[in-house]
Amino acid sequence: MLSAPLTALAAAEVSICYNYGCVTEAPVRFDDAALGAQQRRLATARTAEEERQILAEVIGWMYREAGKQSPIHADRAGDFLDDGVYGRMDCIDHATTTTRLLAVLEARGALRFHRLLPQARRTRFVLFQHFSAVVEEIVPAPQAAVEAVPDHVPVLLALCDCDVSDDLPKPAPEAAGTPGARYVIDTWFYDHGTPAVVLPLAAWLDGEGPNVQ
Template sequence: MRWFGLYGVFLLALSGCAGNQPVINPGSFIAQYGLTPPAPDAFIYCSDHDCLNKTSISLSGREWQGIISPLKGGAGTAAKEREALAVSVGNFERVVAKRAGTSADRARTGMRNSQQLDCIDESLNTTVFLMMISAEGLLDFHDLEGTAGRGGAFDWPHFSSTIRERKTDMTYAVDSWFRDSGQRADIIPLSQWKAGWNPPDFK
């Protein structure tokens, strides 16, 4: 993140833990960072912490169809749709990272550089992708919910996009921050994620 971005996160944490903040509406979240409503042929991809670096991307129809292929044809169940979504988020990141020069992005935040993404970048990019697939009606069992936070004054704040399952009303974090560029996202029940969930191999 930029230093003033970090300062803003700390103020958020101190004024009330990030984990206690309401979910941020997708449109409002991307607008805070100067992003406009996305479409596959015209959207912004964020990197360099706190979306300091913005890359304009235009995907071809063939590229877009390859990215969303796991979601085409209907998943059959909500659980299978989450599996397909996790793969599709990874597909999106892998294809777009080649254009944005961020294929070297490694799991978690790491040192700031133009190729690295922090959790704000990851949340913005995932939100952009979820907004696009939602607009195309590719989710049969879920709706895009928004951006959730966790952590606070004594725990480093972390953020993630979320989806809500229509039938159960259960919310899930869609988190691509824990993995290297292009790997499948982790989709975890939000209550579990807010409680401090990390992958088993997290160090």
């Protein structure tokens, strides 16, 4: 859970889960400057696919930062490589924590091409369930033009009631995506702090992903 309402210029404190089943939680803090740097990385994405690629790396960074303030740095891929280790994380810990981290980014306006959804669960066998954070692709709001207004435009406006719309810089068009497509952001598959695995939700539900237990 978040400790306080977030703004675009605020640090964030997030409660992370570990020791399996979210049985233990600890607060970790991300300062504004560090979050702002990651937000600028995400802002370089020109497509939803690019944003997902960068998002996987940003979430990995957030886990590494959290590992400096909590025992989750001991977490290893899957559930068996760190069996009995304090700070280990199962898929419930990961899904809950990643969803909270994504909520921080979303609250800051860092996600232009995606919105956060409730966690997903897959069940392939009676005794095996797996959980993950999920995002959905959306149509982004158009970006403002970043080019400077040409010097002659203010002069024209001062001299006459002219139409200068053709002289103004135009925003670059966004590449077409697939709004409504859903993807898992899954940090359970690899060792602590590794970029998240991003998969289409349908493929993940069908069992795709690295072969770990």
